Amino acid sequence: MTDRFADLDRALCDKLLSFIYPDESNMTDEEIQAELQRLKIDMRPAIERLNMALNFCNEKQKAQGEYKTAREKRLSLLEKFKQIKIPNLPAQRNVLQEMIAQLLNAPLKATYSRKLEEAASEQDLQSLLEDILRLESLNRESKNEK
Amino acid sequence: MDSIPAFTENDQWRKILNRLTIYAQRKFVRLGWKNKHGYRSPHGQDPEDIASEAIVRTIENRRVYNAQRCPDFQQFLRGCVDSIISHVINSPEFQKRKGMPSVVTDEGETEEIQSEGREADPLQICIEKDMVQKVESILEKNFAEDKIVIGIFECCKAGIYKRSELAEYLEVDVKEIDNAQKRLRREMDKYLQK
Numbered sequence: 001m002t003d004r005f006a007d008l009d010r011a012l013c014d015k016l017l018s019f020i021y022p023d024e025s026n027m028t029d030e031e032i033q034a035e036l037q038r039l040k041i042d043m044r045p046a047i048e049r050l051n052m053a054l055n056f057c058n059e060k061q062k063a064q065g066e067y068k069t070a071r072e073k074r075l076s077l078l079e080k081f082k083q084i085k086i087p088n089l090p091a092q093r094n095v096l097q098e099m100i101a102q103l104l105n106a107p108l109k110a111t112y113s114r115k116l117e118e119a120a121s122e123q124d125l126q127s128l129l130e131d132i133l134r135l136e137s138l139n140r141e142s143k144n145e146k
Numbered sequence: 147m148d149s150i151p152a153f154t155e156n157d158q159w160r161k162i163l164n165r166l167t168i169y170a171q172r173k174f175v176r177l178g179w180k181n182k183h184g185y186r187s188p189h190g191q192d193p194e195d196i197a198s199e200a201i202v203r204t205i206e207n208r209r210v211y212n213a214q215r216c217p218d219f220q221q222f223l224r225g226c227v228d229s230i231i232s233h234v235i236n237s238p239e240f241q242k243r244k245g246m247p248s249v250v251t252d253e254g255e256t257e258e259i260q261s262e263g264r265e266a267d268p269l270q271i272c273i274e275k276d277m278v279q280k281v282e283s284i285l286e287k288n289f290a291e292d293k294i295v296i297g298i299f300e301c302c303k304a305g306i307y308k309r310s311e312l313a314e315y316l317e318v319d320v321k322e323i324d325n326a327q328k329r330l331r332r333e334m335d336k337y338l339q340k
Contacts, residue, residue: 004296005285007303013278014176015302019312020330021175024168025220032164040184041167043160046194050163051156053202 077138086133091125096132103136159201162220166197170227177231177273178280180338187234200226235273280337288333294318294326 008016024032036043089095093116100112112132119125170193174185185193200223203209209226216222289295297316301307306315309327313320 004290005282005299008278008282008285008299010274010278012303013274013281015305015307016281016299016330017172017176017277017334019298019302019307020327020334021172024165024172027165027168029161029164032161032168035168036164039171041171041192041194043164043167043194046163046167046198047160049198050159050201053205054156054159057205 081134081138084134084137086130086137089129089133091122091129093119093125096125096129099129099132099136103132103139105139108135162223163194163197163201165220166200166223166227167194169224170194170196170231173227173231175334175338176277177235178277178338180335187231189234189237191234196227196230197223199230281334284330284333284337289330292326292329294322295330298323298326298330 027035096116097113100109100116104112112128115128116125119128171185174180174187174193179185179187187196191199200209203226204211204223209229211219211222213219216225285295285299294316298307298312301312301315306312309320309323313323316323
């Protein structure tokens with residue numbers, strides 16, 4: 001033993017290691033690439049993993065955007081729905097049956113026929129009547145827009 | 147991920163990943179994490195695994211980047227790498243495996259290294275002391291007669307460790323400094339694999 005290197009301490013060791021393995025922040029992209037090759041580090045699996053995460057993130061952002069648009073559209077429709085003024089009509093079961101048959105499209109017909117069957121009070125019938133009239137008004141508006 | 151730089155090309159992410167991998171690899175060297183398969187943590191992760199994990203956590207917002215608090219994005223990612231590595235160091239599996247390193251005293255007795263009470267993380271100190279001993283042993287064993295390496299060592303002590311400055315100070319060609327660096331690295335790599 002020569003003791004030539006005996007005064008090696010943590011700080012000096014760190015400096016020496018920085019010389020042997022230069023700090024990446026002082027290296028160019030080309031030097032980084034060469035260093036990876038020298039170290040025989042295969043970056044392909046890590047790059048693949050990163051790409052997967054990026055794609056997933058992009059898809060997630062896209063879906064979040066679509067969800068936001070759909071939600072805004074739904075809220076605006078709901079607002080429109082509430083603002084529609086409806087005529088003051090008597091909510092009779094046979095009148096409602098006729099309105100369902102004439103004014104609503106096929107899927108809504110089935111839904112509202114079932115709701116009519118389930119309606120027990122006058123309040124239920126009145127609420128159904130208002131819904132049908134508003135729906136019909138919205139349908140008419142969207143047909144006119146087209 | 148509002149404040150993450152909006153890199154439009156995956157190539158920019160790839161460059162960041164490459165750079166971060168080298169950063170992680172340098173940390174592995176200091177921790178002595180190398181075996182016959184290459185640089186590998188006690189949990190079986192390679193430097194590129196740690197680097198990609200740091201980026202993925204950031205992209206997925208599991209690590210929240212705040213550009214105002216840390217304007218340098220690369221620096222933020224280095225911090226993520228440090229955190230993942232620190233998690234490995236502090237894991238019970240690693241602590242069990244990594245006993246306190248020993249030294250041979252002047253009397254020829256084996257003695258455990260005692261941590262310095264003022265410092266926060268005794269295990270980290272042990273790892274660093276272990277590494278200092280390893281490096282010293284490599285230097286003594288292989289470079290005791292290597293004038294360039296001895297010169298480099300002396301220069302490092304004086305705060306000179308840039309290639310060009312070393313060459314100028316030691317009055318040799320930069321190529322000789324590079325060759326010495328290669329010799330040192332070869333021995334270090336060999337030793338780390340043991």
